[in-house]
Structures are given as C-alpha cells and as structure tokens.
Amino acid sequence: MxxxxxxxxxxxxxxxxxxxxxxxxxxxxxxxxxxxxxxxxxxxxxxxxxxxxxxxxxxxxxxxxxxxxxxxxxxxxxxxxxxxxxxPSISHERVRNILASPLSGIDHHSQYDVLPLAAEFDRLLCRRPELAGLPGRFLFALDDGRGDLGAVGADVAVRVLPTQTAVLLLGGESRGAEITLDEVPAVMVAAAEAFLAERAAQGSEAWRIAELPDGAVQIYKRLGLLQATAVEHASTELLAGPYEQTDGRTALVVTVPLGSLSPAQAAALADVADRGDGQLRVTPWRSVVLGGQASVRDLEPAGLVVEPGSSWNGVTACAGKPGCAKALADVRADAREVTPRIPAGRRPVHWSGCERRCGRPAGGFVDLVAAGNGYALDGVPVAAGLAEAVAAARGVQ
Ligand code: SF4
Known part of the structure; x- marks a missing residue:
C-alpha cells in the first residue's frame, strides 16, 4: 500500500x-x-x-x-x-523493534558483538521524545557481519564489515553508507529522525521507508552520507541444533513448533537456560538460542526441536481460527497434522488463515492460504493430497 x-x-x-x-x-x-x-x-x-x-x-x-x-x-x-x-519505556514501548543477529558474540561467524550497540541504540531511542511517534511497524536491525538479517527488510539496518566498520542500509536495500562502529547507535537514531522529517516534508503517512517515494535516497541526503557500499545477504536459515561457541562451549538453537510455547516448554527452556548462562535469545525464526553449554536432555520430551533435520524447522503459521475473526481455517491444527508427515525441506512454509498472511517469513516461502474449502498452495488450489503437495513444494531432501 x-x-x-x-x-x-x-x-x-x-x-x-x-x-x-x-x-x-x-x-x-x-x-x-x-x-x-x-x-x-x-x-x-x-x-x-x-x-x-x-x-x-x-x-x-x-x-x-x-x-x-x-x-x-x-x-x-x-x-x-x-x-x-x-x-522500560512507557512512551516508546511499541517502537523498540530492534533485531540483532541471534548468535552475535557467540560463534565464529560473528565478526563483532552487536548486542552492546543494540543496547546503546535502545537507550538513545527511548531518550528522543519525537521518536515515540515512529510507526509500530518500523524495524531496526543490527547484523554482526554474517548477513543473516538481510532478508528481514529492516527500515534502518547496520551490518558489520570485515574491516571492523559498518554499513548503514535503509529500506531493505543492499547498498548503503559506511560508518564507524562507534557511530552506529547515533547514526541509527539520526536515520529514524530523518525518516520522520522526510515523511513530514512529503506530507506522507508512510509506515516504512520503502513506502516513502525515494525514501532511502532522501534520508541518506539528509544524513550527508554517500550510498556507496554494497553487501550480499546470506541465507536467513538458522537451523535447530548445536553451535560451537568461541569459548569452546556449545550453544543450542531450539525451534519452537509454530512459535507457540506451552507452559511446560517455557519452563523447560528457563530451566536449561539457568544451567547455562541464564539468558535466552528469541530469534526472528520462531526459535530460541541458549548459550553456555545448553543440554538437550529436557527439551525434546517437552516437544521442542533440537534436530537440524526436523521437518518443523522453517514451518510457521498465523493465529488462524479460533483466535482471529478473519481466519477461514484452524491453520495451526492443520500444520500440526501435516508437518510431521513430511521430511524436512529446503523451502520454509507459512500457513495463513486468509490472504493477509500475518507473520509470514522474510524471503521466499511455500505459501499456504486457507480458501474456505481447503488451501491454495503458491496461489493454486490443492484438490487433494495436501501433505504430498507441501512436500513437493518444500523441495524435500
Ligand atoms: S493471516 Fe488472516 S487469519 Fe491469519 S492472523 Fe492474519 S488476519 Fe487472521
């Protein structure tokens, strides 16, 4: 729109x-x-x-x-x-949409730990009264250099470069302006302020930079930055399983089926976190990172997924019936019925109760939309054999 x-x-x-x-x-x-x-x-x-x-x-x-x-x-x-x-902030609670690479500072692919930068940016954001007026969908991202957040299409993103500098990327573009790591929090704040100023200058009600005509170009101009550095985005896939930490311990990525954490699963995750470093990181891919020699022992019996080859990796669903009045199907029940019957595949799958596709993943995915009398898969009605059709569309390995 x-x-x-x-x-x-x-x-x-x-x-x-x-x-x-x-x-x-x-x-x-x-x-x-x-x-x-x-x-x-x-x-x-x-x-x-x-x-x-x-x-x-x-x-x-x-x-x-x-x-x-x-x-x-x-x-x-x-x-x-x-x-x-x-x-922590009553006025800014809806605008603190700040993603960071979930394995930042943990594994060998992390070129710089961006979490302290994210914390400083959050602090600065909440201190600027005018930034409480950002749209609730406006998204910030700090990528530790691996490129995993490229596909999320953040409005204001920074990505660490091998030169231990960073590139500012606006509106989901892959070409941006190089800045120093020290500048990151203040430049992100300035970019958000420039968005609001440019939006006002255009008389627009845009929620995202990409919706604003010539938005990214105008914001770079307002910041006095040159859009001269290009980056490539990596795969966004963060599979469940163990990841070797730089300190020799093992971190664990745990997939939460359909992103719905039951009381027993939450208790199991908290207990395992307590036996590690006491912290969890919620990822944008319906999974959780547990650092510090996390043990799988109590997670699988609770129905959590710790296997990289599980068919639950990459499967998401909107709320569907009965939670959403617009839903044409109980998509979560259908996903629970179909997913265990097919092997893991290359493409993510998203189940939607209607054409709005709430919560769909960034990038390409198998698009299942309830049609009232079944599902459409990538826009084509599925007459019969839904599990087989999903398996074929996933590119089952
Ligand atoms: S995609 Fe449709 S059915 Fe699903 S949560 Fe959004 S509005 Fe509701």
Whole structure:
C-alpha cells in the first residue's frame, strides 16, 4: 500500500495498546535484540497462564505475544512487565523493534558483538521524545557481519564489515553508507529522525521507508552520507541444533513448533537456560538460542526441536481460527497434522488463515492460504493430497 493512500490508523499492538482479537486481548512484548532472562521468561509464562491462554507466541520480529487476555488483564500484565524490567519505556514501548543477529558474540561467524550497540541504540531511542511517534511497524536491525538479517527488510539496518566498520542500509536495500562502529547507535537514531522529517516534508503517512517515494535516497541526503557500499545477504536459515561457541562451549538453537510455547516448554527452556548462562535469545525464526553449554536432555520430551533435520524447522503459521475473526481455517491444527508427515525441506512454509498472511517469513516461502474449502498452495488450489503437495513444494531432501 502506498503511503499517500493510507487511511488506517497504526494499530500495531503493544503491552499498553492491546489489540482486541476474536479470542480476547493480544499484547506484544518487545524484546530488543531478542534478549530475555530465564526469570523473565518464567514471569511471562506465569502471566499468560493467569491472564491469557497460557501460551507464549514468538513473532517474526523476535518478540513475544500473549493472547486471550481477559477484560482487566492488560493493566495487571503491564504492571508485572514493568516490575520485571520488560517495559522500560512507557512512551516508546511499541517502537523498540530492534533485531540483532541471534548468535552475535557467540560463534565464529560473528565478526563483532552487536548486542552492546543494540543496547546503546535502545537507550538513545527511548531518550528522543519525537521518536515515540515512529510507526509500530518500523524495524531496526543490527547484523554482526554474517548477513543473516538481510532478508528481514529492516527500515534502518547496520551490518558489520570485515574491516571492523559498518554499513548503514535503509529500506531493505543492499547498498548503503559506511560508518564507524562507534557511530552506529547515533547514526541509527539520526536515520529514524530523518525518516520522520522526510515523511513530514512529503506530507506522507508512510509506515516504512520503502513506502516513502525515494525514501532511502532522501534520508541518506539528509544524513550527508554517500550510498556507496554494497553487501550480499546470506541465507536467513538458522537451523535447530548445536553451535560451537568461541569459548569452546556449545550453544543450542531450539525451534519452537509454530512459535507457540506451552507452559511446560517455557519452563523447560528457563530451566536449561539457568544451567547455562541464564539468558535466552528469541530469534526472528520462531526459535530460541541458549548459550553456555545448553543440554538437550529436557527439551525434546517437552516437544521442542533440537534436530537440524526436523521437518518443523522453517514451518510457521498465523493465529488462524479460533483466535482471529478473519481466519477461514484452524491453520495451526492443520500444520500440526501435516508437518510431521513430511521430511524436512529446503523451502520454509507459512500457513495463513486468509490472504493477509500475518507473520509470514522474510524471503521466499511455500505459501499456504486457507480458501474456505481447503488451501491454495503458491496461489493454486490443492484438490487433494495436501501433505504430498507441501512436500513437493518444500523441495524435500
Ligand atoms: S493471516 Fe488472516 S487469519 Fe491469519 S492472523 Fe492474519 S488476519 Fe487472521
């Protein structure tokens, strides 16, 4: 949708701006860099059990959602999150959409640990009153040099270069301006401010830089930066399994089937995190990173996925029925029925209850959309044999 045509208000949910879905209130908790302590995960799980449907949903931006909040529950939820340090800014809570490479500072592919830069950027962002006016969909990303966040199409991204500098990339483009690592937090803030200024100058209501005519070019101009450095994006796939840390220990990437974390699964993750370094990182791919010699022992029995060859890797779904009033099918139930019947494949799969395709992954994917009497797969109705059709479309290995 073009910015000039936009008439809808920005209803992107937060903790304070809860969205009313068919199954009750929906709150989204921002986790800059995906960071979460084991204690905070337990608190979120308890809040969902007592105030919502009991589950925690991992989102495509590395955040966590709680659904089916009862009337009056949002106030209790925000009080609990504030006490736990998960709501550090009342004014800016919906604009803290900050991704960082999930294995930053952990493995040998990390060229620089961007998490301290992300924390400093978050601090600066929350100190600028005008930036509370950013759209809730405006996305920031800090890539530690491996290129894994290239496909997320962040509005303002930085990527570390082998020269220990960084490139500023706007509007999801792959050519940007080189800056020093020290400059990263302040330049990201300046880019967000320049977006708001350019949007106002154009009389636009755009939510994203890519929606603003000539947006990236105009923002580089406002920043006085030259768009001269090109980068290549890597595969976004972060498979479940062990990853060797630079300190000799082993980190574990755990896929959460359909991004829906049950109370038992949340408890298992928190317990394993406590036996490691006490921290978790929520990724944009419905998985969680556990650093510091994490053990798989308690995870698989809880239904979590730790095998790189699992067919659950790369399978996502929107809320579907009964949570969403627009849904034409219970897509999660259908995905749970079909996915174990097919081997792992090369292409990700996204199940959608309607044409809006909420929560779809960045980049290419097998596109399953409920049609009322079945599904359309990549736009073509599937008459019979859904599992076989999905397997063929995934490029099963
Ligand atoms: S894709 Fe459609 S059915 Fe699914 S959550 Fe979005 S609006 Fe609802």
């Amino acid at each position: 073009t910015s000039s045509a936009r008439t809808q208000p920005d209803r992107c949910p937060g903790v304070l701006a809860v969205h009313q879905a068919a199954d009750g209130g929906l709150a989204r908790v921002r986790l800059p860099g995906g960071l979460l302590s084991a204690e905070q995960l337990r608190l979120l799980a308890a809040a969902s059990i007592e105030l919502g449907d009991g589950n925690l949903e991992l989102t495509s931006r590395g955040n966590i959602q709680i659904r089916a909040l009862r009337p009056g529950a949002p106030q209790q939820l925000s009080d609990r999150l504030y006490a736990a340090g998960l709501l």
